[in-house]
Amino acid sequence: MTTVDRPTMVSDETPMEKTVLLLSDEPMGKELLPELDKLPVHVIEEPYAALKHLAETQYDAVILTAPRTEFAGLGRAIRRLSGEAALLAFARADDQAALRESCDELIDRYCLFPPTRGEVSSLVREFGPPGATEEPLKALKATELEALMLATQNITALENAVIDLFASHEVEVRWVDADSEPKPLLKCPANPGRVLALGADQELTDSADAMLDNVFQMLPGLMRIAGRCESLHRLAITDHLTGAYNRRYFYHLTSHVLSQSQEESFRATLLLYDIDNFKQYNDQYGHAAGDDILRDTARLMKQVCREQDIVARIGGDEFAVLFWDNEPRTPDSEPIRDILAVADRFRHAVETHHFPALGPEGKGTLTISGGLASFPDNGRTCLELLQQADQALRDAKAAGKNAIRLLGQT
């Protein structure tokens, strides 16, 4: 058993330091110990010795390293003896998934090994977000701080702002997979699988080193803001029922794509479709079944679309899809014919799909009708294309439903 005790320094002015039991064998324990900074830490390698010790001494935090035999059982035993202590687990990326699966609710915080500078002591001290300490931000200039704050509209923008910040100190850094970087500078608080790494042949300058400490302190909070902004943005642009974009965002995105199509001769075709006799399904099977049908048809549409195509629910049972690609239009190209084939494939998929909400007898009874309008022949704006596609849709309905029609098709 290896035991390293550091005395607890307590005074009236300073808050009492957290006490830590580190249950780890070589070499992980050896690497973690310096990271515990000046905390009073007790290190024990043998699990039973640790359990006996825990039965007599209470700790604020217990740090476990993995993998180890019967990790979950050991975790439960520690909980039994030291229920109030924060239980932190350090594991390499390869072992994390299995650990989380076996003891997700047992561990208070999973951390990637190796830890980054200050991470362990910060976790223990605060048992909150890593990096959240009360050290003053000495190395960040006001303009740099502002740049980070402004980048909190989403996580990618914030990650890029961190890269720019280091670049301004003439140090190249990049965000990489944790697996590929043995000596990360810091971890992405929003995604533990991503870490910040020095670029090839780069070294931290003194100013970048001081700045890294400040970024480490601030990043968890900034990432939380960025994550919330992303969530709010997602809520603002999507239809909550189907997960497709909402009408407003469809207008916004489509207008953007059409203006690019105008400049660079992209091909674009708009499909407007709805479910034939949808009201009857709602009346017969109930609104919950109607919701399921809408979700299922949206999912089927996403399956036949490409990633860049824009799928939106723009009304009750009415959906619009903008198919577009950056292949230039040529005089003899007929993109609308290609899209007609895609849309008809979707129509057929709906017709043959088994909708659980309709029961076994419902298979083959639910159909859709749609109308297509092509940019720029049938319209140059989103509104114009929607109007023209709506005309084609009405033609399809008038012709007996369960059909996709081109504008003016007889």
Place this chain on the structure above:
Amino acid sequence: MAAHRVVILSPQGRSLCPSLGMMLPNVDCEFVTSGYEAAAELLALSEATTRALVIDFQALNDHHLPLLNIAREQGVELMGVGAFPPGLSSEHLSGMRLLGVKDLPKAIESLDLSPPAAPSAGSDVQLTPKGQDAQFAPEAAQEQEGKVL
């Protein structure tokens, strides 16, 4: 709450002997699946006195041998069931009653469930093998369990 408890360590958990709790209403039977949990149960403060640790040998490997010492230090009776794991020496088995699973209820019932006398300071726990009442009868256990003890 029962005044006495028995900790039962088996990878099978309660399935080792599902009816044990019902057969022994006055004993708190605590099933655990890891040796570490068994140790925690022995070491934790509890209102009930832990009288015995039953170990399914399937759960015992080199990592868990310190558990036997903890049980002895606590003055807890050791009972073993199942086939011997490789590497277990007679020293490890010292003072342990070897049983078949079907004998467990009777063996636990036969424990002295009267309030334990406080051990005198510094006195060693008696670790001699049990005499007549011990179920150290490999042949009998083999018959019952089909396992070699």
